[in-house]
Amino acid sequence: MTGVLTDFAGTGVHEAVQDRLDAFFTDRISLATAYGDNYRLLWEAARSASQGGKMFRPALVVGVYRDFGGTDDDSALRIATAFELLHTAFLLHDDVIDRDLVRRGVPNLAGSFAADASARGATDAAAQTWGQASAILAGDLLIQAAQGFLARLSAPSAVRDALLDLFDRSIFVTAAGELADVAFSAGVRLPSLVDVMAMTEQKTASYSFEAPLKAGAILAGVDADVLTILGEFGRLVGVAFQLRDDQLGVFGDEKVTGKSVLNDLRNRKETPLIAHARSTPRWAQIEEALYDLETFDADGSTVRAALEECGARTFVDALIDDHVSRAESLLDNSHLPSVLVGHLRDVARHAVVRAA
Template sequence: MISTGTDAALRRLLDNGRARAATIDPHHAFLWDALVEATEGGKRFRPALVISTHDALGGTSPDAAAEVGAAVELLHTAFVIHDDVIDDDHLRRGRPNVSGTFRARGRALGATDDGAAYGLTAAILAGDLALAAAVRAVALCGAQPDVVRRLLDLFDSALHTTAAGELADVRLTLDRGPVSLAESLTMEEHKTSAYSFALPLQAGAVLAGADAATTARLGDLGRAMGVAFQLVDDLIGVFGDPDRSGKSATCDLRTRKQTPLIVHARSTPQWDEISGHLGHELGDDELDEVRALLTVSGSRAFVEELAEQHLALARSGVAELGISLDLLEAVTVRRLTVVDGREVAA
């Protein structure tokens, strides 16, 4: 899905960063290596959105678009690394993530806390490095100064919005009374839509010289697309096969994430039984039980329908602007994970 130009730009950014790290300290070079590994294995649809939008709107700055696409991917990597810290996860796509890798290094160095502090430190720093590299790449992308300024404003807005969404994601897990569906959806829009969809779509438009109305419209479509994507991700976070999705099927339940799936379940007769499965690690039998309850309650079907509504809005909008629907379908619908005989978009 990612273009050759963006692939090369990302590799160049990572290689340059490692070269700088190697001149400072070998352990810092190890940290950069872990950061590089964190960029591997994804679908890279965010850079593809930048390129597709730029091309669809008649852009003539392919090199700058490739650099900005690479920057968006690095921004994603930063958020993934920090998100794993927030969720206390040490695996990503079935293998140790940055914190998991450096926990093991900490143990090898004689840490008395199972390497936890070293792993946490490394993950925070790696995420910071990725974030700084992303902003630097935008600043040096080669576009005209006024375009670079607009791009930096877009990145800054996405950072603020995503940070607010991540904070809300944790805040809503606190025992302060029932969370409304509107609150849950706003949290999901903020933490996912802003940087994964609205940002790359709008960045591609700005690079193509699109007018303000078109750029704003793409922001709206990106938010709809992002909510659909996150709703599907929530389903995978409970019903998915971790071996195929690379995502834990118990983390959201263990951490009491107030996703629309759980918010809807609270309004059903099955809630008392469902709530007993939240807040602790689940065995296979318990996971099967809560999956069955979330299905019987109608919560699973509710979220599937809500995702389709947002996706339909995004489909119609991107079609009007001439952006490839194939790309939209690929990142929201066609990655399928089979769950107890059913297919769930991943």
């Protein structure tokens, strides 16, 4: 997908956003030094957490803005940087919620802080608390910083307010999706497929696709009907993207994704894979294996085979195809600039053809 995003946003966006992130973290690390080594180390770890990503949200912001004829690259890149900070914050929080200690193939912030505490003699419980608290605080700080990037944007007040409102709603909706995800996994509520699909939309599509696309358009000064089209396109592609992510979380290659293919199963994540499987005759076997992963199905192979055999993986493939098809049909009936339509088609197709 990297090549598609480069074609969309143009060369140099990844580097320009990274430069802004580096400047931001350098400033924060310098300021944090006055408050002790722990705080400085927290900011250094937050900077590390922001590195190595695909930066497709920044590319969506800048690509849409430029395709509508925008020329104020500094403002577009500032908004793009805000979305990357928000994404990093959500990853930090998500890892705590999912009890993941690895991200992108290396220890994440919670994992590295917990390991350091253990090396210093802390108990396992204390080390875990230290790691989780550090990641939560870092995520909170980055959300605040992302909002600050938008609040200080050099743009007309109406544009700045619209962007802040968009950002605020994106955070609000994403939190609703995350809460539902935890509730379903914890067994607080047994969800239907409709519930799981709504959670998928809220948790990922809002901040990863819908909001970045609309942000670039808002900065470009487009009409409300265009924002509606871009929002619906982003919702459809965002759901398809997360559906593929769910598949990779079970059937992916850990060496490529950098994440365990067992964590979603261990945490009993309620994804459309599981929601569909529950409606099939194989569910009793799948449920039994899920509850005995550590002893009965240590590598998850039994669950994966059963999910294949009951048609869950094929079912999700069909959902992905349907969402991408509907997104492309939406473009067929739009009056968006032809260059933007071409770029969005590429994004829709490549968002789901990936191994990581």
